[in-house]
Amino acid sequence: MDTAGVKNEVAESIALWERRHKMFLYKGWQKVEKGTYWEPDTGNRIVMKDYGLLPANRKEWYFKLPESYLLIPACVIGLAVSIAMPYGIGLAIIAFICALYKILFALTSECEELLGRLLANIFIGYRPNISFFSGSSKKKRYIKKKIKGNWDNS
Numbered sequence: 001m002d003t004a005g006v007k008n009e010v011a012e013s014i015a016l017w018e019r020r021h022k023m024f025l026y027k028g029w030q031k032v033e034k035g036t037y038w039e040p041d042t043g044n045r046i047v048m049k050d051y052g053l054l055p056a057n058r059k060e061w062y063f064k065l066p067e068s069y070l071l072i073p074a075c076v077i078g079l080a081v082s083i084a085m086p087y088g089i090g091l092a093i094i095a096f097i098c099a100l101y102k103i104l105f106a107l108t109s110e111c112e113e114l115l116g117r118l119l120a121n122i123f124i125g126y127r128p129n130i131s132f133f134s135g136s137s138k139k140k141r142y143i144k145k146k147i148k149g150n151w152d153n154s
Contacts, residue, residue, distance in 0.1 A: 028056030032048055032051070
């Protein structure tokens with residue numbers, strides 16, 4: 001085998017190794033290629049449509065993960081739930097939801113009753129038989145006319 005063939009095989013194996021062991025963690029302000037990057041501290045997702053710099057300071061870390069990788073934990077959680085439900089966890093969850101519903105209902109009714117008692121003692125000062133915007137009271141005029149003996153409603 002000649003040296004050129006060996007060099008080509010070495011170069012191909014190095015390129016294959018680089019593709020397989022591509023960088024997984026990136027820092028802020030690092031130049032990256034297009035893809036989806038996740039920040040684990042805040043859960044922010046950054047989609048790079050082309051080569052560019054990651055936003056943030058140099059202390060923040062980003063994972064390069066395709067969105068399809070999120071299916072793996074979802075499947076594991078679904079599998080765990082499907083295994084655990086037949087063995088009583090489902091009944092415990094239903095009992096917990098019923099207890100929580102009863103607690104919230106009792107709390108709401110007590111708050112409603114307390115507010116009703118508080119608002120019942122508030123004096124607003126509204127008197128519907130007094131009108132301040134219609135001029136002199138028609139009732140007073142009617143009484144004056146009745147006293148005078150003038151039964152005419154004009």
